[in-house]
Amino acid sequence: MIDNWRDAFVDLAYFAASVLFIVGLKRLSSPASARQGNQLAMVGMLVAVVATLFTRGFENSNYILIIVGIALGGALGYLPARRVKMTAMPQMVAIFNGMGGATAALVSIAEFSHKTDIPGGEAVSIVLGTIIGAVSFTGSAIAFLKLQELMSGRPIVYPNQKPINAALFGGIAVLSLLTLVLYDGNLTLARVLLTLVFVASLVLGALVVVPIGGADMPVVIALLNSATGLAAALTGFVLNNQALVVAGALVGASGTLLTLLMARAMNRKVTNVLFGAFGGGAIASGAAASTGEAKPIREISAEDAAVPLAYAQRVVIVPGYGLAVAQAQHGVRELADMLQERGVDVRYAIHPVAGRMPGHMNVLLAEANVPYDDLYEMDDINDDFAKTDVALVIGANDVTNPAARADTSSPIYGMPILNVDHASQIIVLKRSMKSGFAGIENELFHDPKTTMLFGDAKETINRLIGAVKAA
Amino acid sequence: MIDNWRDAFVDLAYFAASVLFIVGLKRLSSPASARQGNQLAMVGMLVAVVATLFTRGFENSNYILIIVGIALGGALGYLPARRVKMTAMPQMVAIFNGMGGATAALVSIAEFSHKTDIPGGEAVSIVLGTIIGAVSFTGSAIAFLKLQELMSGRPIVYPNQKPINAALFGGIAVLSLLTLVLYDGNLTLARVLLTLVFVASLVLGALVVVPIGGADMPVVIALLNSATGLAAALTGFVLNNQALVVAGALVGASGTLLTLLMARAMNRKVTNVLFGAFGGGAIASGAAASTGEAKPIREISAEDAAVPLAYAQRVVIVPGYGLAVAQAQHGVRELADMLQERGVDVRYAIHPVAGRMPGHMNVLLAEANVPYDDLYEMDDINDDFAKTDVALVIGANDVTNPAARADTSSPIYGMPILNVDHASQIIVLKRSMKSGFAGIENELFHDPKTTMLFGDAKETINRLIGAVKAA
Amino acid sequence: MEQNVLLGAYVFALAIFLGLEIINRVPGTLHTPLMSGTNAIHGIVLLGAMIVLGTANNWWLQAIGFVAVVAGAANVVGGFAVTDRMLEMFKKKPVPGGAGAAAGPAQGQGKAR
């Protein structure tokens, strides 16, 4: 009787947790309620974890291990999460995602290694959970290494890349099928095979991600994230635990859609990200970039740039990836404050894929305490460039490239861009004439209205601050 | 083995049907794909019905009854559905909804009358399914009678209405509880009790809907629709049939939300609809209407009205409930064609709650083959009234009432309205100075720019057509 | 059985959430066809009636089952037919008769929102 109540409590708690995840995810996907949504999901997780402690059949001696494990893992997760710099968020997400994938794979393997009468559906779930979890683990780990620059962020190409991956994939498929065919008769052999599947999947995960460039990592992480969700759902099937199925499937589906949305926002195809470099575009643009050097540009000094800024009525700041690289957000904020004190109307134009992860600029500028009201999304500010005296482009490139609007042959053709070229005057801060992420030349820099202020963004901004003070 | 395959086929078909319902509903809720969505749901239903014929345990002799029953019911549904006039759609939906409610109640009763070892959860589902199905049946029937004008459409008030309903409701609750308490020991008695619950619920459904005015019926039908969905889901629990659970729950939830959206669109509270007349507003407006007679109005003849129409550049036609009553849509279409041939730019302004059901005007005008491109939703045309020479208001009243914008004491304050009063000239076609659905006076009719053309809309339009020809 | 009830509750709750999510933000024009379309969908209860009638082993159950099948079939067929008729009217028609401007079909759909 008591046991029945206990089971009912656990079941009910899982149900409540599932509902909390759904509502949380729903709120997470709307800006005003996003934080609350995350907190609802947290509550759901807490409920589910506590309920799991009441599962029947636990060995008493294992409780202490569980508690210690959770405390240890929690600390390992919490400390870096609170400390890490905002710009390092993507690699944090990657590493946590890898942890989840590892968990799913280990749980699948453990279930296979101690259960005996495994029905067919469960066996399939176990094998798939092992593969997907393992791929997600090593894939995320490589993504972490690349983003953290412990490994080169450039696409790494090794000989026979495609045949090797194909062979590995085929091997995993064959081993998996063998496992499923054999386990009913020879469980011991099947267990060995599953271990091989696990190891091969680990290698596959790494090999698939190694050739992908660092800038594409957000898409890759989003995809691996959705894979881990799927693996969690599969684990749920094996354990007959609906909270896992619901939460895992939610994440699997929403993660997949999110991946597509992110890829679309940066005008990339997911297949391109996974299986190729920038393709034809990269070559064409390389050529364009080299011929581009011939066209005239106008350089400007910090002192000369300070004058139009200080005496403008309206300035729009266009931040890009270079701002993040240079960690110039605090300087920018200072410069903007100074200009605002002088009565200049300063606003920030935020392109959805400026930087290297969606929302990168928002997070970065928020870190420097830029008031949220000064940030304008692309659609809200694009018409205002025509009325802008100075557009200050800081380490942004592709998101201002007018070729996206007009040049059908450009690899970024069709990507919505900021209409920086409509401003009366444009000042661009970057280190050289090098191209940005898409590797293509930017006509904007040759526009007669544009002047270039070369140098690392952080230093240049500091010089600008000094010059504005003097102006 | 064969039987296993058979079961698997049925299960799979139900699963496919559920997915088709979901995708169908999804497409139904977007204008461009709505028809396709309905057809997908149809396919789902067909799949589910065919699969059910393969359920195991059917008596061979009953197949013929099933086929005859489906054919008979199908014909009873199909023939009126194809023949009925567009304006009679709401009552058609009501009667079909009632059929569904009856089915759910009957299935619940039948299950209770032949099953023996009924678990608690199922018993609860049976009782609730009986009550909700029965209420939905008679409620929908009364709604049908009212809309079909076989019964007065006015709110019918009988003495002690509230106590009677409360007593009935209490009686049903007590009988239901008794049924649930007793069925385990004395199933025969419980069966009798359930029959009483059924009968009482039938009476309750009728009594609840009788006092509601005909104009509120769309909201009531939407609510009963969602109730039938819920009853179907409950039946699904009893029969352990997930297709019923999924489809029923989908309809239950979406129907409830739809009810709220519809009520909000006509600025009504669902509780008001169910439990009260128009409340304070009705009284206040009665007073306003009587004092209103004193204010000046300007009448116009059809001949005089034809001239500004024929020589206007831009005419916007504002159809309302009176157009539906007068069945004047074909005349209006003819008039518009004539004007367009003369080079006048004629458009229709469609208010979301013009008429007596959402989308009423679209359906009505579509019936008269008005090109869909000429219909403009409120938000799309409201700014254009200022550039309109003549606004031709045909049997519309509340949806043009400027009090909704300005007069905070008005019962319709806050309802978005068509900015008819911004047009250069306004011609209103109605029979008298009587008020519309909300029962309040309309300042628009006293606007110096407004002229009134009294008479039944159909006749007046015909006279207008003649006069335009002559002009 | 226990397990079935629990899973049934998940199915029910998820379908509820899904229904709410799908209907959120539909334009007013679609309220009536949607009401009528969902009306047809809950006619799925016809399956229940078929099962009752199919497994009926006395005249009394046969009678209830038959009535239920007739009513359910009317709900399904009538509901879908009415909805289809309504939606048919919504679709773009060739601009009839002497009317002037003929706009592209894409435009017509765009305005639907």
Place this chain on the structure above:
Amino acid sequence: MEQNVLLGAYVFALAIFLGLEIINRVPGTLHTPLMSGTNAIHGIVLLGAMIVLGTANNWWLQAIGFVAVVAGAANVVGGFAVTDRMLEMFKKKPVPGGAGAAAGPAQGQGKAR
């Protein structure tokens, strides 16, 4: 069991549809927090690790289970913490220092879309 698998499939499919429905049309600004938030949610697989460890009856299963619990807990706690930090930055702050115009909080939220 059969029945469980079937119901599990319904739960899975409905959750998939629900996930797709919810994520449809999110603004770009939320892509990263959403990715990170869903990342934390799939940490639910920690429950699986707890069950493995809790029911483990040999050192080998205990070892796998323990590693899995640690990794799962890191996923959950770290994921939620990172997401919360990100979202915290999104919320409206009092306009700092000498900056000019101070806008109402309602406005700030409205612009978020």
